[in-house]
Amino acid sequence: MTAETPDVNVLLVDDLQENLVALEALIRQPGRRIFTARSGEQALSLMLEHAFALAILDVQMPSMNGFELAELMRGTERTRGIPIVFVSAAGRELNYAFRGYESGAVDFLYKPLDPHAVRSKVSVFVDLYRQRQELQEAKAQLQRAVSMRDDFMSMIAHELRNPLNSVYLQAQLRRKMLSGGRSPDPQAMLHMVERDERQIRSMVRLLDDMLDVSRARTGKLAIVPGPFDLAASARAVVEAIEEQASNSGVTLTLAAPDTLPIEGDEFRVEQVITNLLTNALRYGQGKPVAVTVGTSGTEALVSVRDQGMGIAPADQERIFQQFERTEDASQIAGLGLGLYIARQIAEAHNGRLAVRSAPGEGSEFILSLPLP
Structure with missing residues (x-):
């Protein structure tokens, strides 16, 4: 068997x-x-x-x-x-x-x-036992699915509530400013609009992650390959996240060659790097985060290393599954979808996404993509 x-x-x-x-x-x-x-x-x-x-x-x-x-x-x-x-x-x-x-x-x-009767009777009871075991396993899987659905809906509600509350409070503040009978400060209004945009982008990214999970499950994750510069893409992502890192008190560094031409879907690869950097800021405990771009043999590599809580060996494969996170990360916002999507994108490029980590020693996520 x-x-x-x-x-x-x-x-x-x-x-x-x-x-x-x-x-x-x-x-x-x-x-x-x-x-x-x-x-x-x-x-x-x-x-x-x-x-x-x-x-x-x-x-x-x-x-x-x-x-x-x-x-x-x-x-x-x-x-x-x-x-x-x-x-x-x-x-x-x-x-x-x-x-x-x-x-x-x-x-x-x-x-x-009667040998035939004995064999037949035993076979009947063995088959019945197996069927009962299969039904019990199916029931357990159904219960796990229902529990996962409930947890997922709860996480979605939590993740959407925070940015929505922020946008709502900003709208209330603008209403109060406008009803005061004096012209609002353009700089203050611009700052509010920028905050709104960040919160809306956060919600859009959450919805995109949910859609990407559905696409990955059905093998319909869109990949549009073409030539692009991996070093330039990494710089663009780092620049986009620098303000968020600065606001969190995190030092963000990038080491990359002037250019590193490869073939792939530039948008999707940037999505992976963004995801890895966002996770590093979330779980890095405010310590420096380093991004390194380079090559090794026939592969282009992007490494994102933090100095945070680290990941236990038993969790290092599990965190790449849907809705999975380490126990230590349970109090940090997130759905546990990002790494699953990132690995699916890496594999769609015939590449890999791996982690090196130990508890208390930080984590290094390495995206490997084939060179042309």
Whole structure:
């Protein structure tokens, strides 16, 4: 069986070893793990350790017979749901079957066993068990999806509320200034308009991220390749973010050659660099951020390094998935979409996006793109 489909456990209980060997030989198949017990006590111990799709119990055993074992199983939460098939050498006239069904059995077999009937019955219960497991997994996935949807809607509301509140307060302030009967200060009005523009750009970027996630899922992320200068693009992004960095007290540096011509979608590559820089400002704890542009072998590289909280090794792949963030970043605004989109863009260019980091030592994100 593959790792995604684990073996199904079946328990055989009989006080005679030769009976266990014969029954195991009948039902053993790939994908099944057979456990055997020679007493009721040993069987209970196994059932408390493992989950079983079926228990085949011999009725006539010393110390604890099959019926007594079944009653104990039905009285314990862990073992209550295990289907029981009884096996008996006694004749049908002894009416063992009635007592067996009263004890919670789902079927009754008489010795000598019909090999075909045994195999068929075991296959039915193994298949039913697998179907139950699949349904439980599907239910768990559905619950996770519903929880993710609720968390996503909550994050969206939070992320949109802040810039909307800011724009609303700015509008109220302008209304108050205009209703005061004196001409507003043009410089102050310009400053307010600039703040509005920043907040609106923030909301537009949020909506664009959501659309890009949908496009990436369906393989429709638009890439329009052409020649452009990666060094010039990096400089343009750094210049656009310098004011934000300055307002946050962050020193932002760029080391790049005069030119670095490559082939790709200039807008999308700038989107990746912007995303990496924005994350560095968010998680860099106010410390300097360095951007480096260069080449290595047949690749062009853009590195964005911060000196912030760092990322644990266990999280370094997970953060590139949708809506995923580190636990330490839970109090910082963001949807957990940016790195997912950035990696999709890198891969659409036949490139890579990787991270080097350790807790408390900052993070370096490296975008690698093929040179022409």
